[in-house]
Amino acid sequence: xxxxxxxxxxxxxxxxxxxxxxxxxGDKWTLLIVRDLMWHDKHTFQALQNSAERVPSNILxxxxxxxxxxxxxxxxxxxxxxxRYQYHLTDIGRALEPxxxxxxxxGHEHLEGGLFDPxxxxxxx
Amino acid sequence: xxxxxxxxxxxxxxxxxxxxxxxxxGDKWTLLIVRDLMWHDKHTFQALQNSAERVPSNILxxxxxxxxxxxxxxxxxxxxxxxRYQYHLTDIGRALEPxxxxxxxxGHEHLEGGLFDPxxxxxxx
DNA sequence: TTTGTCACTTTCAAAATTAAAGTGACTATC
DNA sequence: GATAGTCACTTTAATTTTGAAAGTGACAAA
Numbered sequence: 360x361x362x363x364x365x366x367x368x369x370x371x372x373x374x375x376x377x378x379x380x381x382x383x384x385g386d387k388w389t390l391l392i393v394r395d396l397m398w399h400d401k402h403t404f405q406a407l408q409n410s411a412e413r414v415p416s417n418i419l420x421x422x423x424x425x426x427x428x429x430x431x432x433x434x435x436x437x438x439x440x441x442x443r444y445q446y447h448l449t450d451i452g453r454a455l456e457p458x459x460x461x462x463x464x465x466g467h468e469h470l471e472g473g474l475f476d477p478x479x480x481x482x483x484x
Numbered sequence: 485x486x487x488x489x490x491x492x493x494x495x496x497x498x499x500x501x502x503x504x505x506x507x508x509x510g511d512k513w514t515l516l517i518v519r520d521l522m523w524h525d526k527h528t529f530q531a532l533q534n535s536a537e538r539v540p541s542n543i544l545x546x547x548x549x550x551x552x553x554x555x556x557x558x559x560x561x562x563x564x565x566x567x568r569y570q571y572h573l574t575d576i577g578r579a580l581e582p583x584x585x586x587x588x589x590x591g592h593e594h595l596e597g598g599l600f601d602p603x604x605x606x607x608x609x
Numbered sequence: 610t611t612t613g614t615c616a617c618t619t620t621c622a623a624a625a626t627t628a629a630a631g632t633g634a635c636t637a638t639c
Numbered sequence: 640g641a642t643a644g645t646c647a648c649t650t651t652a653a654t655t656t657t658g659a660a661a662g663t664g665a666c667a668a669a
Contacts, residue, residue: 369595373536375604376591377519377584383595387510387657394502404616411498415658420617441666443615451594458590459502461583466501469576470494470508512626529647540627545648566635568646 369429383429384455388414389422390462393448393455396432402445426452494554508554509580513539514547515587518573518580521557523602527570536604551577 371379384390395401395410408419423446426432431452437445496504509515520526520535529548533541548571551557556577562570588602 371595372538375516375519375536376588376595378516378537378591379595380587380591381512381515385510385512385515387506390506390510391500391503394500405614408616411500412503413497415660416617417619417659418657441615441664454594455590458583458586461586462505463501465580465583466503466505469579470496470501470504530645533647540629541648542628542650543626566633566646 380458383425383431384458386422388412388418389426390455390459392419392422392426393431393452394459396446396448397453397456397459402447404444404446407446431455505583508550508556509583513537513543514551515580515584517544517547517551518556518577519584519602521571521573522578522581522584524604527572529569529571532571556580 369382371382373379384393391410391412391414392407395407399410401407401410404416404419404423407423408414408416414422423432423434427434429451430449432446433449434444434446437443494507496507498504509518516535516537516539517532520532524535526532526535529541529544532548533539533544539547548557548559552559554576555574557571558574559569559571562568585602
């Protein structure tokens with residue numbers, strides 16, 4: 360079973376597309392979750408939680424709900440008894456890849472010591 | 485007089501360049517300030533404050549300090565008695581343009597009704 | 610029966626954000 | 640020369656968000 364819930368009535372603070380994008384991904388965690396879903400094959404709550412930067416579980420839970428709500432992520436049940444879920448990016452979520460790549464490029468070029476590799480280090484799964 | 489203060493010892497939560505970039509610009513306001521400096525010819529505290537999304541003045545003050553601290557923005561005194569300042573992007577700050585463009589593109593394509601125009605609407609100066 | 614896993618939720622203190630008012634340096638006007 | 644106005648912020652206090660940690664419920668395996 361696949362759930363996609365998208366509520367289309369969000370109200371924005373301005374008509375600027377950047378401001379609108381930031382209302383959704385303008386925080387320290389959301390794009391890291393997208394990164395892990397897109398490149399690091401982390402698709403379960405557990406795997407996402409064990410990611411390099413150690414997102415708090417309540418934050419992860421809230422962000423995943425928001426991403427589902429906006430249609431960037433869908434959750435699917437991949438196993439019953441016990442029920443287990445996987446999170447996957449939708450086309451809308453995958454369309455953020457150039458944003459991630461540019462953020463990675465900027466960080467790599469202008470912040471010392473950062474990696475330039477979508478694969479990253481993957482310290483633990 | 486031009487001030488550029490850059491402290492090179494920031495500690496990051498991971499080696500991922502995206503995570504590092506987000507530690508600096510991962511919030512609702514910072515990239516909007518960069519947008520206004522880059523495209524909207526807003527260079528004084530007042531002009532930035534009057535921008536479309538109405539950033540609170542203490543947040544603006546704190547973000548400008550952070551951007552100066554990381555070397556993305558420099559402040560210059562353009563007038564004495566009374567002393568007045570202008571903020572400008574450095575090369576490092578300007579290098580964020582592709583990030584802004586991709587964020588704009590994504591918002592425009594996937595969030596209904598957003599503008600696709602670096603110039604924006606500029607409702608008041 | 611006990612232990613373990615997964616997918617969260619709850620709790621509560623600490624930190625960040627917000628709106629609003631205030632400050633200091635000056636200039637211009639009555 | 641007293642008052643009003645501008646710019647560049649800072650301070651204050653209430654609200655919201657974050658973060659670390661512990662807890663919960665559904666099951667499975669030993």
